[in-house]
Amino acid sequence: MPELPEVEVVRRGLVSWVRGRTITGVEVVDPRSVRRHALGPEDFAGNLEGARVLDVVRRGKFLWLPLADTPAAGPGGGPSGPAAGTPVPAVALMAHLGMSGQLLMQDSSVADEKHLKVRLQLSAADGMPEQLRFVDQRIFGGLFLTSLIPTADGGPGGLAETPLPLIAEEAAHIARDPLDPYFSFEEFYRRLRARKTGLKRALLDQGLVSGIGNIYADEALWKARLHFARPTDTLRRAEAGRVLDAAREVMTEALAAGGTSFDSLYVNVNGASGYFDRSLNAYGREGKECKRCAAAGLASVMRREQFMNRSSYSCPVCQPRPRNGRW
DNA sequence: AACGCGACCTGCGAGC
C-alpha cells in the first residue's frame, strides 16, 4: 500500500499488535521478497529469530521495526545504551510495501494467503494474533534487515511511539515527509527552487519530500490549482506553500478515512479497506467534471495525460498550462 | 543535474 496515508494506517495498526513481542519463528515462503537482504534468506531468518520488537517507525513510505536481542546486535540491542534497561537498537526489520505489499496480523488457524511471502511467528500475547504475515502480489516490496544510524539533523528518524534520533540506513537518503513535525518548509523551498524540473516530478522525488505518490501528487496539484509541469525554479514561495499544504491536508484526510483503496490490494493489518477513494478530486477522474469548476457553474472535463510513464489527472481550466509559455 | 527507460512482478478488464 503505497503512499504515506496507507503506510501510516499500517504502522498504527501494527504498533498495538507487535510492540514488545519476540519473533519466535521466521518462514521465508518466497525468497524474492527478501532479495534486498544481501546475506540471503537464511541469514535474514537467523538474525530475526529471538529478536524483540521495540517499536514501529515510518518515514515517507518506508516502515521499520527497531529490534533488541538480535544475534547481529548482541544481547540487549545495540552497543551500550546510555541508560541501562532501555535498549538502544542497532538493527531494524525494514519493510517496503512496493505496489502491492500487505502486512497482516493473523491467527495460525487462518489459511495462507495466495501471495503469502514471509511469515513471522510472535511470542504469545493475550487475545492477539500469533502471526505477522507479509503478503505481496507483485513482489516490488520486501523485507530485509538494516542498521540504524544517527539522523543527519539529530531529529527523530521518523514517526514512532518512542522517537529516537536513529534512522534505518536504507531510508536515510529520503527526505522527511509533510506530516513529520521536523519537516522544514524553508529547506524544501530552497531545494525546490534550485531544481530544473517540473513540479510533479519534484513532488514524487522522495529525496526532496517523501511519502507523496501518484495519487496524492495529483490531488495536491489539483487542490493548489497548479500544473504538473510547472518549472520548479519559477515557483513563488506562496505557491510552493500552497501545494505543500494541499499535500498535507489531503494526506491527513486520507489517513482519517483509513487510506485510499480501489480494491482488496490495499488494506490495513486487519484486512480492512479505507474509503478515501470516494473523496478523490483528481486521480482516476478522466472524462468526469472538475468538481471545483462545476461548483462555480463552469463545465470542464478532467483530462488524463501520460507523464513519467504513468497517468496524470488534472483540470484543463483551473490547472492550465499557459499558452505563451510564461508561468 | 536531469531525464528517459528498462527491470523487477502478477493480475484484471477491454477488445478482438
Next chain:
DNA sequence: TGCTCGCAGGTCGCGT
C-alpha cells in the same frame, strides 16, 4: 472460449 494489450498507490540503476 481464448489471446494480447494496456494498465496498476513504487523504486532502483543504467545509460545519455
